Amino acid sequence: MKKVLILGATSSIAKAIAEDLAGQGTGLFLAGRDSFELERMAADLRIRYGIQTYFGQVDAEDFVNHASFIKKVIGTLGGIDGVVFAIGHLGEQPQDSHDGETARRIVAINFTSAVTLLAPVANVLEGQKHGFILGLSSVAGDRARQSNYVYGAAKGGLSLYLQGLRNRLDRHGVQVFTLKLGFVDTPMTYGKKGLFWVASPERVGMLACRTLQKPAGVYYIPRFWRIIMLIIRLVPERVFKKLSL
Numbered sequence: 001m002k003k004v005l006i007l008g009a010t011s012s013i014a015k016a017i018a019e020d021l022a023g024q025g026t027g028l029f030l031a032g033r034d035s036f037e038l039e040r041m042a043a044d045l046r047i048r049y050g051i052q053t054y055f056g057q058v059d060a061e062d063f064v065n066h067a068s069f070i071k072k073v074i075g076t077l078g079g080i081d082g083v084v085f086a087i088g089h090l091g092e093q094p095q096d097s098h099d100g101e102t103a104r105r106i107v108a109i110n111f112t113s114a115v116t117l118l119a120p121v122a123n124v125l126e127g128q129k130h131g132f133i134l135g136l137s138s139v140a141g142d143r144a145r146q147s148n149y150v151y152g153a154a155k156g157g158l159s160l161y162l163q164g165l166r167n168r169l170d171r172h173g174v175q176v177f178t179l180k181l182g183f184v185d186t187p188m189t190y191g192k193k194g195l196f197w198v199a200s201p202e203r204v205g206m207l208a209c210r211t212l213q214k215p216a217g218v219y220y221i222p223r224f225w226r227i228i229m230l231i232i233r234l235v236p237e238r239v240f241k242k243l244s245l
């Protein structure tokens with residue numbers, strides 16, 4: 001039985017990913033903040049799919065304990081074949097952009113925690129010469145807009161970090177996937193204005209799992225976001241800075 005850790009397992013998208021992996025008979029360690037929900041999910045998936053499930057609490061900002069948390073997870077699972085990083089926090093721009101402390105938290109949750117949590121997993125996967133890392137990044141990280149550049153900068157950092165991991169780990173048989181998601185209908189985007197072509201978390205979760213059958217790399221989900229972001233990246237800076245995006 002394969003063994004996968006899901007960080008941010010209570011995320012709506014991660015729940016769909018967990019469902020898909022459980023359906024394939026994968027053993028799961030569900031990690032997040034909400035232990036009641038994690039326990040409920042673990043019991044539900046165990047009963048419905050007959051898989052081994054575990055759960056544990058981790059706070060994205062508790063950096064100093066991340067390495068020991070990962071060690072504990074791998075010990076509990078009895079090994080690890082992959083990790084899904086789904087932790088994320090959108091925040092509330094424009095307030096965030098004017099408040100250094102709130103902005104720091106957004107960067108910490110979306111970016112720094114990925115580094116402190118994934119680094120110890122990467123070392124283990126590198127040593128055993130197999131496994132995968134699947135990171136949920138965002139199209140917001142492709143070009144910073146005035147309406148969400150703090151989150152966008154953190155996700156851009158995450159995409160680059162995953163790119164570096166891919167470059168390091170590919171030769172060791174470890175696959176690193178960067179998923180650049182467009183708008184998804186989850187608690188994160190609930191009530192936000194200006195969203196369009198919003199995908200369901202179930203569909204995104206299914207597409208995310210399908211990506212694991214492909215070569216390691218960068219994938220836009222849904223796929224049409226690749227074209228949209230190509231166009232957005234091509235807009236000259238002198239024009240872009242005049243847009244109220």
Ligand SMILES: NC(=O)c1ccc[n+]([C@@H]2O[C@H](COP(=O)([O-])OP(=O)(O)OC[C@H]3O[C@@H](n4cnc5c(N)ncnc54)[C@H](OP(=O)(O)O)[C@@H]3O)[C@@H](O)[C@H]2O)c1
Nearest residue numbers: 008010011012013033060086087088138181183184186188
């Ligand atoms: N929804 C979108 O449109 C969209 C677009 C692009 C990328 N994404 C990315 O997709 C991923 C999943 O997001 P989602 O849309 O499914 O949103 P969500 O349902 O709000 O999930 C966010 C997840 O992050 C966790 N989290 C937040 N702060 C945390 C902290 N300090 N410590 C530990 N966990 C923390 C949440 O845990 P709690 O349950 O404890 O709050 C939850 O599991 C995120 O990385 C997000 O940035 C989403």
